[in-house]
Amino acid sequence: MVGYRPEGIEDTLDERTQAADGRPGAPVELPRLGLVGWLRWMWRQLTSMRVALLLLMLLAVAAVPGSVLPQRPQDPARVAEYLADHPDLGPWLDRVGAFDVYASVWFSAIYLLLFISLVGCIVPRTRAHLGALRARPPRTPRRFDRFPAQGGWTTSQSPGDVAGAARAALRGRLRWLPRYRVDVREEGPGVTVSAERGYLRETGNLAFHLALVGLLISVGTGQFLHYRGQAIVLEGRGFANAVVDYDTFESGAGFDPSSLVPFSLTLDAFTAEFDPQTLASRYFRADVTVRDPDGAERAESIRVNHPLTAGGAKVYLQGNGYAPEVTVRDAAGEVAFSGAVPFLPQDEVYTSRGVIKVPDVSAGPQIGMIAFLLPTAEELLPGQWRSTHPLPRDPLMVITVYSGDLGLDDGVPQNVYELDQSGLEQSVDAGGAPVTLYLRPGETVALPDGLGELTYAATPRFVALDLRHDPTLLFVLVFALTALTGLAVSLFTPRRRVWLRAVPGPDGRTVVTAAALARGDDVGLQAELDSVVAQVAGPDPGADDDAPPGADAPPHPQQHDRHQDAGTRPEGSR
Amino acid sequence: MTTAQLGDLSTGMVWAAATVYTIALVAYTLDLARMVDRLPAARVAAAGVRSGGRATGTLVADRGDRDGATAAGGLGAGAGRVPGTAPGVGAPGRRRSKARGIARSTTTLGLVLHVVAVVARGFAAGRAPWANMYEFTLVGTLVAVVVLLAVLRRRDLPFLGVVVTGFAVLALAAGLLVFFIQADGVQPALDSYWLVIHVGVAITSTGVFTVACATSVLQLLRDSRGRGSTALAGRGWRWLEAVPRPTELEALSFRLNAVGFVLWTFTLIAGAIWAEHAWGRYWGWDPKEVWTFVIWVVYAAYLHARTTRGWGGRRAAWFVLVGYACVLANFTLVNMFFDGKHSYSGL
Ligand code: HEM
Numbered sequence: 046m047v048g049y050r051p052e053g054i055e056d057t058l059d060e061r062t063q064a065a066d067g068r069p070g071a072p073v074e075l076p077r078l079g080l081v082g083w084l085r086w087m088w089r090q091l092t093s094m095r096v097a098l099l100l101l102m103l104l105a106v107a108a109v110p111g112s113v114l115p116q117r118p119q120d121p122a123r124v125a126e127y128l129a130d131h132p133d134l135g136p137w138l139d140r141v142g143a144f145d146v147y148a149s150v151w152f153s154a155i156y157l158l159l160f161i162s163l164v165g166c167i168v169p170r171t172r173a174h175l176g177a178l179r180a181r182p183p184r185t186p187r188r189f190d191r192f193p194a195q196g197g198w199t200t201s202q203s204p205g206d207v208a209g210a211a212r213a214a215l216r217g218r219l220r221w222l223p224r225y226r227v228d229v230r231e232e233g234p235g236v237t238v239s240a241e242r243g244y245l246r247e248t249g250n251l252a253f254h255l256a257l258v259g260l261l262i263s264v265g266t267g268q269f270l271h272y273r274g275q276a277i278v279l280e281g282r283g284f285a286n287a288v289v290d291y292d293t294f295e296s297g298a299g300f301d302p303s304s305l306v307p308f309s310l311t312l313d314a315f316t317a318e319f320d321p322q323t324l325a326s327r328y329f330r331a332d333v334t335v336r337d338p339d340g341a342e343r344a345e346s347i348r349v350n351h352p353l354t355a356g357g358a359k360v361y362l363q364g365n366g367y368a369p370e371v372t373v374r375d376a377a378g379e380v381a382f383s384g385a386v387p388f389l390p391q392d393e394v395y396t397s398r399g400v401i402k403v404p405d406v407s408a409g410p411q412i413g414m415i416a417f418l419l420p421t422a423e424e425l426l427p428g429q430w431r432s433t434h435p436l437p438r439d440p441l442m443v444i445t446v447y448s449g450d451l452g453l454d455d456g457v458p459q460n461v462y463e464l465d466q467s468g469l470e471q472s473v474d475a476g477g478a479p480v481t482l483y484l485r486p487g488e489t490v491a492l493p494d495g496l497g498e499l500t501y502a503a504t505p506r507f508v509a510l511d512l513r514h515d516p517t518l519l520f521v522l523v524f525a526l527t528a529l530t531g532l533a534v535s536l537f538t539p540r541r542r543v544w545l546r547a548v549p550g551p552d553g554r555t556v557v558t559a560a561a562l563a564r565g566d567d568v569g570l571q572a573e574l575d576s577v578v579a580q581v582a583g584p585d586p587g588a589d590d591d592a593p594p595g596a597d598a599p600p601h602p603q604q605h606d607r608h609q610d611a612g613t614r615p616e617g618s619r
Numbered sequence: 620m621t622t623a624q625l626g627d628l629s630t631g632m633v634w635a636a637a638t639v640y641t642i643a644l645v646a647y648t649l650d651l652a653r654m655v656d657r658l659p660a661a662r663v664a665a666a667g668v669r670s671g672g673r674a675t676g677t678l679v680a681d682r683g684d685r686d687g688a689t690a691a692g693g694l695g696a697g698a699g700r701v702p703g704t705a706p707g708v709g710a711p712g713r714r715r716s717k718a719r720g721i722a723r724s725t726t727t728l729g730l731v732l733h734v735v736a737v738v739a740r741g742f743a744a745g746r747a748p749w750a751n752m753y754e755f756t757l758v759g760t761l762v763a764v765v766v767l768l769a770v771l772r773r774r775d776l777p778f779l780g781v782v783v784t785g786f787a788v789l790a791l792a793a794g795l796l797v798f799f800i801q802a803d804g805v806q807p808a809l810d811s812y813w814l815v816i817h818v819g820v821a822i823t824s825t826g827v828f829t830v831a832c833a834t835s836v837l838q839l840l841r842d843s844r845g846r847g848s849t850a851l852a853g854r855g856w857r858w859l860e861a862v863p864r865p866t867e868l869e870a871l872s873f874r875l876n877a878v879g880f881v882l883w884t885f886t887l888i889a890g891a892i893w894a895e896h897a898w899g900r901y902w903g904w905d906p907k908e909v910w911t912f913v914i915w916v917v918y919a920a921y922l923h924a925r926t927t928r929g930w931g932g933r934r935a936a937w938f939v940l941v942g943y944a945c946v947l948a949n950f951t952l953v954n955m956f957f958d959g960k961h962s963y964s965g966l
Binding site for chain 1 (some may be wrong): 803806807811813869870873874877880881884885888891892895896897898899900901902903904905906909910912913916917919920923924926927928930945953957
């Protein structure tokens with residue numbers, strides 16, 4: 046706190062911050078110097094603490110809408126839904142980037158300005174700090190009476206001996222890592238000692254801010270070089286690490302597709318366990334065989350929280366479900382479709398929804414079906430089914446049928462999990478109610494309107510795998526941990542200055558006075574000064590008039606402790 | 620004992636702890652009232668502490684008069700002594716009060732019951748007991764009470780006791796009545812030691828932020844009364860004169876917030892590492908991540924405000940309130956109303 050400063054002391058620990066904060070006159074003085082002046086003025090504003098503060102608050106505010114509005118990178122479907130629900134407001138929000146806040150111009154502008162400000166702030170501070178590391182501790186002030194921590198005693202030692210003892214006590218036992226930097230100066234007949242500790246505070250602070258810059262650069266580089274792909278893999282099937290083999294693939298501008306390591310992977314088995322009572326999922330494991338490019342094979346397993354590493358990428362188990370195996374024969378009796386169709390689980394008991402599209406019919410219209418899979422089916426009321434368990438104990442497929450034009454030919458990529466009903470007509474019975482087909486594995490049913498027939502053969506599982514490669518992960522981690530360490534060091538290292546003055550007194554004894562000052566609030570300041578005083582003065586500095594000459598032996602540890610207790614705690618504060 | 624019995628034991632203990640905290644709340648309130656009754660006497664006692672001086676310091680500065688000056692001038696005139704060394708009225712040993720004794724012992728008893736509840740819950744569920752909102756509430760309150768007791772060992776701040784035990788009672792009641800779910804295992808994504816690390820530290824820092832925020836509230840009230848605010852001029856607010864000066868409260872709040880902020884930074888990093896393991900990306904702007912980030916930035920702004928000229932003291936304290944409001948929003952609104960990957964509230 047700025048207010049915490051004994052009056053009359055020019056030399057404070059706050060100088061540097063204040064220089065960074067309110068450079069004299071900067072905020073009020075209007076520039077008169079043309080372009081260069083303007084630029085310099087803007088730069089000063091930008092690197093002032095006040096603007097950094099403003100930008101930080103702006104950043105916090107700007108981040109919020111992204112948690113309220115659906116975001117395109119995370120959930121494009123919900124964005125589309127929002128746009129449909131809000132035809133007036135939606136397009137406006139879209140125009141200002143509200144559906145992709147974290148890539149929007151304004152959000153980027155805020156954090157880039159913040160980081161420019163940060164750099165503009167730490168470069169001079171680093172320079173100043175390097176200078177301070179080599180400088181001598183500040184001169185001893187003339188008067189001690191306004192300092193927050195004080196002490197003093199008289200002794201028969203000479204001022205020079207007191208200074209020597211003080212130097213030793215302040216520097217501490219470790220020669221190569223002195224606690225205090227100490228400077229002894231002659232002052233008339235007396236001697237003064239000035240000492241300073243806590244340079245690590247600024248070091249930590251700079252490390253923290255620099256690490257943030259490193260973090261931003263690493264994250265940006267990662268964006269540039271990364272790739273990520275998703276693949277749905279059926280039990281017993283495999284997949285190869287090539288761009289074409291992914292269901293979705295996305296990469297940074299700096300990614301080179303030929304850099305993909307051509308390993309392949311087969312899903313041998315998938316295990317799922319559920320809580321017997323609540324049916325909540327408890328355990329998922331995908332057993333896979335990985336084939337490296339050199340032909341070596343290894344058996345591995347992927348679990349949630351335990352990704353697999355292959356070909357420099359990490360492979361995550363992101364989802365799982367059932368992919369019923371179906372065969373559709375068209376009106377002419379030809380096999381028009383045959384394969385496993387992944388269904389998306391909708392709830393805890395794996396009620397799954399899937400879409401079967403049959404474009405390649407040899408006769409009649411194209412066929413589309415919306416199907417629900419109930420892994421363990423139970424009929425609640427006639428015609429009303431639900432699933433009671435996530436495992437396929439008694440699977441049932443419930444299907445409604447559409448025919449017409451699937452809309453696949455106009456070249457617009459379609460979501461495989463959705464049916465575009467615009468060119469389709471639903472099959473209805475004589476009474477006009479939609480036709481619903483029920484079938485269990487091994488069964489075949491005739492499709493309505495003479496469209497053909499459908500066979501449901503088996504219920505294999507699928508897993509959704511996510512592959513991701515980001516070469517900067519290690520850097521991101523290292524910078525994050527550096528920031529954390531720097532922060533802790535800078536917040537918890539006390540920054541203190543201690544001064545002693547030893548002058549010959551009228552009675553021939555040496556009068557020693559001591560004072561200490563801390564940066565900011567520091568509960569331990571008086572305790573520290575007391576301990577230094579105790580070490581320099583000997584066991585009982587308050588009343589050593591009778592101390593025998595040469596009582597400069599180190600104080601007895603126990604006495605020392607007791608003494609310190611008395612000095613640091615006001616009576617009754619425990 | 621079966622796990623179901625353990626679960627019931629835990630729930631019973633939470634009720635018991637909430638009840639005991641309620642008694643503590645009443646006792647702190649009475650103690651606060653006592654403090655006001657004794658104000659003039661307390662002043663004398665405080666003067667005694669000052670003139671008694673230190674054992675070592677032969678050159679004790681004239682702090683006594685400055686104390687009065689600051690009380691009137693508020694933070695601006697906040698030159699002063701090292702906080703905590705001679706807190707005047709704030710020295711617990713100086714004041715005897717039955718209410719205070721009851722408040723301390725009931726808080727401690729409540730804490731013991733609370734710990735038993737949390738441990739039993741952990742055994743009942745067979746995992747670290749902080750995997751859903753009910754359990755976050757349980758453990759977060761526990762941390763707040765621990766920090767309260769730690770602060771009260773050094774400072775006599777019944778107001779803090781009122782706020783924190785009041786908060787604890789409300790939070791536990793809300794936990795039991797709104798967030799409660801049976802003790803149970805966790806879904807695969809949570810089945811990780813990162814649950815212990817990331818969530819454990821997050822809850823701890825929330826507890827620390829809670830006490831820090833209460834301190835800042837006290838600081839603002841005390842400061843406003845010191846500046847002659849008419850709203851706070853009534854007799855009902857007289858107890859504010861008995862609390863430490865705003866500068867000291869600011870210092871205490873800062874120290875707590877600094878600890879909370881470092882823990883929060885750790886939470887953020889640990890969360891990113893866990894997300895990298897579980898979801899395949901360390902950062903994805905999920906609502907929970909967004910709010911964790913927002914909180915982090917607000918508290919970073921607070922630290923900057925403290926060192927910016929003209930932004931310390933009162934203004935900085937407002938940042939603490941904003942930051943803590945974000946912490947609460949992150950816990951309640953984001954868990955309950957925003958969907959994202961962090962939908963683990965169990966509701
Ligand atoms: C990404 C943006 C930034 C973040 C997250 C950030 C964060 C922090 C944090 C957490 C501290 C506390 C450390 C402490 O109190 O010792 C701090 C201190 C400080 N920051 Fe920043 N900062 C940012 C940008 C800036 C900028 C742009 C400036 C310069 C204009 C700046 C100047 C300072 C200064 C001078 C301190 C020292 C305060 C002190 O020693 O108490 N920071 N910063």
